[in-house]
Amino acid sequence: MRKTLHRHAIALKNDLIREQKRSYFTCTFIVVSLLITFKLAENVGTLIHKPSTTSRKAVEDRIQRLAELRRAVAQIKQTVEQGRASGLFRISKDATASALVSSQRKVKPPSPKASSSSLLSSSSSSAAASSSFPASSSSSSSSSALSSLWRQEEGDGTIGRQPEKLEKIKAAFQLAWNGYSTYCWGRDELKPLSRSCSDWIHMGLTIIDALDSLWIMDMKEEFNKARDWIANSLDFNQDKQVSFFESTIRITGGLLSAFELSGDRMLLDKAIQVQESLNEAFKKTATGLPISSINLVTGAGETPGWTGNNLILAEIATNSLEFHKLTQHSRDPTFSRLTEHVTEFLDTMDTGGMTKGLYPTLINPSTGTKASNKVSVGGMGDSWFEYELKTWILLAKTNKRYRRMYLESIEAIRERMVGELKNGNKYISTLDGVFKSGKMEHLACFLPGTLALGVHHGVARDGAEANAHMDLANGLMDLCYQMYTMTPSKLAPDSVNVRSGYMRADGMEFRLRPESVESIFYMWRTTHDQKYREMAWNIFVSIDTHCKVEGVGHASLVDVNHPTQKGDRMESFWLAETLKYIYLTFEDDAHINIDEWVFNTEAHPFRVISSEEDLQYIYNALTPSS
Numbered sequence: 001m002r003k004t005l006h007r008h009a010i011a012l013k014n015d016l017i018r019e020q021k022r023s024y025f026t027c028t029f030i031v032v033s034l035l036i037t038f039k040l041a042e043n044v045g046t047l048i049h050k051p052s053t054t055s056r057k058a059v060e061d062r063i064q065r066l067a068e069l070r071r072a073v074a075q076i077k078q079t080v081e082q083g084r085a086s087g088l089f090r091i092s093k094d095a096t097a098s099a100l101v102s103s104q105r106k107v108k109p110p111s112p113k114a115s116s117s118s119l120l121s122s123s124s125s126s127a128a129a130s131s132s133f134p135a136s137s138s139s140s141s142s143s144s145a146l147s148s149l150w151r152q153e154e155g156d157g158t159i160g161r162q163p164e165k166l167e168k169i170k171a172a173f174q175l176a177w178n179g180y181s182t183y184c185w186g187r188d189e190l191k192p193l194s195r196s197c198s199d200w201i202h203m204g205l206t207i208i209d210a211l212d213s214l215w216i217m218d219m220k221e222e223f224n225k226a227r228d229w230i231a232n233s234l235d236f237n238q239d240k241q242v243s244f245f246e247s248t249i250r251i252t253g254g255l256l257s258a259f260e261l262s263g264d265r266m267l268l269d270k271a272i273q274v275q276e277s278l279n280e281a282f283k284k285t286a287t288g289l290p291i292s293s294i295n296l297v298t299g300a301g302e303t304p305g306w307t308g309n310n311l312i313l314a315e316i317a318t319n320s321l322e323f324h325k326l327t328q329h330s331r332d333p334t335f336s337r338l339t340e341h342v343t344e345f346l347d348t349m350d351t352g353g354m355t356k357g358l359y360p361t362l363i364n365p366s367t368g369t370k371a372s373n374k375v376s377v378g379g380m381g382d383s384w385f386e387y388e389l390k391t392w393i394l395l396a397k398t399n400k401r402y403r404r405m406y407l408e409s410i411e412a413i414r415e416r417m418v419g420e421l422k423n424g425n426k427y428i429s430t431l432d433g434v435f436k437s438g439k440m441e442h443l444a445c446f447l448p449g450t451l452a453l454g455v456h457h458g459v460a461r462d463g464a465e466a467n468a469h470m471d472l473a474n475g476l477m478d479l480c481y482q483m484y485t486m487t488p489s490k491l492a493p494d495s496v497n498v499r500s501g502y503m504r505a506d507g508m509e510f511r512l513r514p515e516s517v518e519s520i521f522y523m524w525r526t527t528h529d530q531k532y533r534e535m536a537w538n539i540f541v542s543i544d545t546h547c548k549v550e551g552v553g554h555a556s557l558v559d560v561n562h563p564t565q566k567g568d569r570m571e572s573f574w575l576a577e578t579l580k581y582i583y584l585t586f587e588d589d590a591h592i593n594i595d596e597w598v599f600n601t602e603a604h605p606f607r608v609i610s611s612e613e614d615l616q617y618i619y620n621a622l623t624p625s626s
Helices: 002-019 024-049 056-086 114-119 137-152 163-184 205-209 211-216 220-232 244-262 265-284 313-317 320-330 334-348 382-394 400-416 442-456 463-485 515-527 530-547 573-585 612-621
Strands: 089-091 100-102 189-191 196-198 241-243 293-295 418-420 426-428 439-441 495-499 502-505 597-599 605-607
Touching: 163 189, 163 196, 163 530, 163 573, 189 205, 205 211, 205 220, 205 244, 205 573, 211 220, 211 244, 211 573, 220 244, 220 265, 241 244, 244 265, 244 313, 244 320, 244 605, 265 293, 265 320, 265 334, 313 334, 313 382, 320 334, 320 382, 320 612, 334 400, 334 612, 382 400, 382 442, 382 597, 400 418, 400 442, 400 463, 426 463, 439 442, 442 463, 442 515, 463 502, 463 515, 463 530, 515 530, 515 573, 530 573
Parallel strands: none
Antiparallel strands: 089 100, 189 196, 241 293, 418 426, 439 495, 495 502, 597 605
């Protein structure tokens, strides 16, 4: 009985989200009511069926617990009555999902200048507009109480945090961190086999990239040591070319996230300082798009020869989260204006006949025209599609341009780039002109999680669209996990090829990449289907088994079919992303809640900008007075 009630509660919650009929109070009232019934059944069942083994003290404790639950029910009823009285929502007598009727309560978005008003979603057009801004104190306290009650029902460990697994994941992180600290402190990355170091950003990359992971895993001593190095030793005056894109998402992103988690203003000041230097990249092209790399001392910019000196889509477009955050905290409108210029360019770009919502991987820096017919949701394109959705979420779901562009992209991807294996799993091929290449990169495995996150936040326009997105998410997630199970090491190749409905490994290296476990994290948080925790744990065990270098850290594999052949690489995203996502999959949902935080493409969490004053400032920044 308990398990049945629990399943119904979770299924109802997910159905409400998918159909976009969820009123927060309505959904929570019904779900929590079922969970209370579940808990009552558990307590009463124990009292009735185990009288001989139940002590007097235990009985008294259970009677007290029942009294507490009755008080909780009374509080919920009071909340419902307050909601009815205020017209916030109505619940029909049978209180089933089909009988939920939301009122047309509207929340007014910020009122920008007239020229930017088209960017804002009306409250009626966004399913989640009612949660865009802080609720009243009474509703906030109700939310906290209900969330706490939900977590109490997760005490068996099937849904709540799992301490034993968390400790094992944290131990793997500690091993890698200690190895880096011992052999490469202040350098970019550790080479675990040779116990040597590599530098390509020249800013102590692993320290900054792993900083928020240290905080999230409650490694405060290590965090403080890293913080002190940043304060006293980090030097941005590097007379070398550094990647604008990688520095923005890893250095600026890592500093911003650590600031928002810890409140340490020094970290914000460093983020502003480095990004101001990096932003010289926008001045180096005729189109005002950021050039690929920049010298932080001389300001000289370069484009890579292997692209024909063209710009890469993901590199120019993956900065809106970081830049709007910088404007929010610094009150410097320049950051938001720069990223909006890129978004405006892409929204109006002539893509030469490509389906609306798809973008070429290469763009001419002088003319702004497409320089390639290739479209990729993997390398060179991936994070732009991710940021379309996440910027909408970051801006409290008020910016309808990002929402529209995201929905256009997903519709085009579904139409043009999705294929299906014989076993029914879905894959996403790169597109060469009008032809699917059959190649899918592990990098593209971020997409199922992004789709699930979008559905969770109500980005779809109706239930049918939400279901289509989740169907694709499920099919892609199963294929991404199949990429792991298909090899002797149970680790995924860097890419696969599909021919005649069958998948085979192509790029054989395993680089400790995060994309699959990132999606597993989102699939878990949005569905609570136990299979996703099983997936995450299986992947972690395989990595720890085959990639561990005793006493040092973890290394890449040269060939997933021959797991004894390690590579001499431990890239910073192992600590910044992969282990963080696995760790959070086994944490409580309230630990970096996905309703309150948005992860950038390097897994650095930023708080959703919910302050109307902050949003107003950002929108005003986009329309400067003449």
